[in-house]
Structures are given as C-alpha cells and as structure tokens.
Amino acid sequence: MFTKNESNELIEVLRYVGDNLGPQINELALKIVESFRNGGKVILMGNGGSAGDAQHIAAEFVGRYKKERRSYPALALNTNTSTITAIGNDYGYDVTFSRQVEGFAKKEDIVIGISTSGNSENVHKALEIAKLKGCYTAAFLGKDGGTIKNVVDLPIIVKSNNTPRIQECHIFIGHTLCELVEKEI
Secondary structure, three states: OOOOHHHHHHHHHHHHHHHHOHHHHHHHHHHHHHHHHOOOOEEEEEOOHHHHHHHHHHHHHHOOOOOOOOOOOEEEOOOOHHHHHHHHHHOOHHHOOHHHHHHHOOOOOEEEEEEOOOOOHHHHHHHHHHHHOOOEEEEEEEOOOOOHHHOOOEEEEEOOOOHHHHHHHHHHHHHHHHHHHHHHO
8 A cells, every 4th residue: 555655765865865966966067077078978877777877878869858959979888788788698787887888988078987886797897897997987876976986086875775765766867867967068
C-alpha cells in the first residue's frame, strides 16, 4: 500500500541537493559549456539504473531539453552492446568503459561517471583513464561517494543510502545541468 514515506524521503534528499550541491552543479554546467564551445563532448557512463540515467542525459543534450537549439555532442558508453560484450569477453567487465574512453575521449571532453555506490570498478577505471588523457572528470555518486570521489575533479555526492532516492536525484541533477547549459549557450 502506498504511503507518503517514499515521497517524503525523496523531498528530504532533494532538499539536501538544493541546499548543498548547487555550487558543484553550477561548476559542472560551466565546464560543459566551455567544452562544447571548444569542440568537446560529454561522455557519460554507468551500470544498471545509472546506465539508464547516462543515456537519458546524453539524449537530452543531443536532442533537446526545453529549447529548440543545435544538437550538443554527448554519448553514453553503456549503449553499444556489441562493444560492451566484446570488451567484456576479451578483457573483462572492469574495463568495458576504460577501453572506450581510451578510444573516444580527448582533452576538451567532460567525462561523467554515475555510480550510486561510488564503487563501480569499471566506472572508476574509466575516470582514471579520462584524467590521464587530460579530460575534466565528474561523477554523480551516492552514499559517501565511495572510491570514485577520490579520482574525479568534481564529485557530486547525494548523501543517502537509499539507491532509488539517489537515482531520482541523479536524474534531477542531470536535468538541471541540461537546463543550465541550454540557458548559457
């Protein structure tokens, strides 16, 4: 039976985002604008629900969010099943994203990992490679930020232990980024 507990918890976690993560969201939006203006792209990745969020955010940039405008270059590394399964089979699942970052990323790019635990090994490795390539790196994380918070330029940590509430906030953050970028460009 539905109760207000879930919606009240979401409101609490969103209040935390609004009260604490605005500076990080603004910083990432400005970095994305700078990247697009300099010929860069946004590369996103995640596993499970976070994979869905990565492709959702990429689609908002490539298509449109609210405004009719030119397409912005963005891609989600978790969408090409042939690439993921080939890399996973030949090298192991932990490098499914890092091999793609190695091939696609350039220093003008923004690479964003999404992990509710903050400990997804394949996301962690990809962000390390992105930093080595000179990319600006960010991560949408949950809980305490896990190990990924230590490898990115900008960790955006939704401090909750409830995975669905973290995911709901991650997509809110993604939508907010799209709106800020559209307004700025």
